Amino acid sequence: MKKLILLFSLALLASCGNETKKEATSTSEEGHGHSHSQVTDEHGLAPHTENTIHQYAPTVALLNSIYEGNITPQQMVQQGNIGIGTVNHLAGELVAVDGVVYTIDAEGGIAEAPEDLESPNMTMINFQPKQTVTVENIESYEDLTRELQKYSTSKNSFYAYRIKGEFKHLKMASAHKVENEDVSLFEYLDTRVMYTRDNIKGTLVGLFTPDYLGNIVIPGMHFHFLSDDIKLGGHLEDIKFDKLSIEIQEVNQVNLQLPETEKFRNKDLKQGAAPKATAKQNGK
């Protein structure tokens, strides 16, 4: 299936930006005949995937109650090895770890995403951390955000994260399927299912998106969890841990893929402030 790919070169100030900028240019020069699946690097990824946020559907689609998309797990893993997203009709969450996409049901249960799964909103990153830091005594989501911001040398870039280890406490969220497709995103968020676990081993993958990009990628800090035994996952709402290493990658490019669904193509999209990933970040 041919996809419309828009490349936004954002603030290519970092030296690592030179390489991606060149790749972005060569992709556009190849024009309409270019097939991303035919040209891959040693990771099996298309060349433009390095150091790029791959966003399927802008956040503004969810804001306009477009809860159906057509990206599949096979397409997701061509774009990166970690990722966060949601299932069509918001029937649970998605998390990608080590190049495998998993579904998270409303109780936090995990299954490998079936081939025919489709998503209305997915963010994938070919995670290649440039920095590993040790963070201690985290007692809340705010603590984690504050600690991570110490290592963000740009206020206006994306930062991708991977945190692996034992967590003292996690509060997570997932959701049941949206029955009424006209329900607003804000109403839906109020119905999310919350659950907690103590002393659990696993991996958090996540992303910081600055507010000004909030209509493209969900703004703020956004993490999804997968347990080491591949039994439990969720969208992170709160966290406590004693001491863990956190891998960090600054990303200065976003590749936005627009859905080809009829609803997306025909809807008059209204702009609005996108909710951040957690209730806490939204001041609730």
Ligand SMILES: [Zn+2]
């Ligand atoms: Zn989420």
